[in-house]
Amino acid sequence: MLFDTHCHLAMDDFKNDLDDVVLRAKKSGVFMLNVGTSPEDWQKSVEIKSKYEIPTALGFSPHDAKSLNEETFSLFKNLLKSANSSGVGETGLDYHYFISSKEEQKVAFEKQLEVAEEMNLPLIIHSRDSFDDTLTILKSVKVPVVIHCFTYGIYEAEEFLKNGFYISFSGIVTFKNAEKIREAAKIVPDDKILVETDSPYLAPLPFRGKRCEPTFVKETALLLARYLNKNETLFCKQTFQNGIKFFNLTK
Ligand SMILES: [Zn+2]
Numbered sequence: 489m490l491f492d493t494h495c496h497l498a499m500d501d502f503k504n505d506l507d508d509v510v511l512r513a514k515k516s517g518v519f520m521l522n523v524g525t526s527p528e529d530w531q532k533s534v535e536i537k538s539k540y541e542i543p544t545a546l547g548f549s550p551h552d553a554k555s556l557n558e559e560t561f562s563l564f565k566n567l568l569k570s571a572n573s574s575g576v577g578e579t580g581l582d583y584h585y586f587i588s589s590k591e592e593q594k595v596a597f598e599k600q601l602e603v604a605e606e607m608n609l610p611l612i613i614h615s616r617d618s619f620d621d622t623l624t625i626l627k628s629v630k631v632p633v634v635i636h637c638f639t640y641g642i643y644e645a646e647e648f649l650k651n652g653f654y655i656s657f658s659g660i661v662t663f664k665n666a667e668k669i670r671e672a673a674k675i676v677p678d679d680k681i682l683v684e685t686d687s688p689y690l691a692p693l694p695f696r697g698k699r700c701e702p703t704f705v706k707e708t709a710l711l712l713a714r715y716l717n718k719n720e721t722l723f724c725k726q727t728f729q730n731g732i733k734f735f736n737l738t739k
Contacts, residue, residue: 490518490724491731492705493656494578494612494636494684497522497542498532501688501699510540513702519728520702521735523578523612525549527560534571543737545575545612553588553596565603574735576604577612578636581625584617597625604631610734612636613653619644626651632734637686638669645672649680654734656682659692659700662711670715682734683709683727 492513497520502509513520524533524546537544546568548556568576579600581593588596604611610632615622619640626633634654638645645655655676661669673681683705685692691700692707706724713723732738 489728490705491728492518492520492685492702493682493731494523495520495687495702497536498524498529509701516703518702526552527555530567543574545577546573547577547579548596549578550580550582550593550614551587553592556596575610575612576600578614580614581618581622582616641668642672654680654682656684658684658686659690659708662692678726682731
């Protein structure tokens with residue numbers, strides 16, 4: 489039993505074989521949470537939710553922050569309710585690419601944070617090269633927070649944990665040069681750790697470079713379990729239960 493707590497099934501990469509991708513995941517015992525990251529994604533995500541019974545989170549990713557306006561924001565709020573969304577996100581800050589400006593990202597982040605609190609939904613956070621601002625904005629948040637696809641080190645993990653946040657590891661943690669991330673994983677308590685694929689991106693070893701899909705969460709979970717000296721079965725079970733608890737799902 490495993491939980492891929494973060495995948496993007498609405499993306500075009502899956503448009504020809506989503507049935508197969510979902511079937512493979514379900515057959516291998518992988519439960520999924522799909523993340524819709526832009527106004528273009530949301531409707532498809534809602535359809536995926538009803539067709540495959542895959543819970544969904546909706547948000548403006550930092551890259552898509554620039555698409556936030558009155559119209560898309562009210563669509564966002566309506567869909568969160570009507571689709572019974574399990575979370576808000578991914579939102580946050582990406583100071584690596586600046587596909588949306590810093591200002592646009594901050595505005596979108598803060599607005600989504602307010603909505604999450606209003607609706608009492610957990611927040612999925614994307615944070616890249618933006619640790620200080622991410623933490624400052626999240627400091628007084630009142631809903632559960634996960635730092636998705638964690639790519640910082642021990643210090644940042646400590647600070648996030650002090651605030652009670654969950655930390656989620658993607659396929660990146662399996663890469664040879666990711667020692668810093670693996671070191672940080674060592675200090676994350678058992679009940680705060682999640683795993684994810686971020687499909688279609690970031691396929692773990694030995695699939696690096698290929699299109700990623702939810703079944704691959706197994707490679708990430710097993711590598712982490714071994715690295716952390718944990719029983720593999722128990723680790724998978726624990727991360728599964730953490731995901732269910734975090735997103736308040738009963739399954
Ligand atoms: Zn993502």
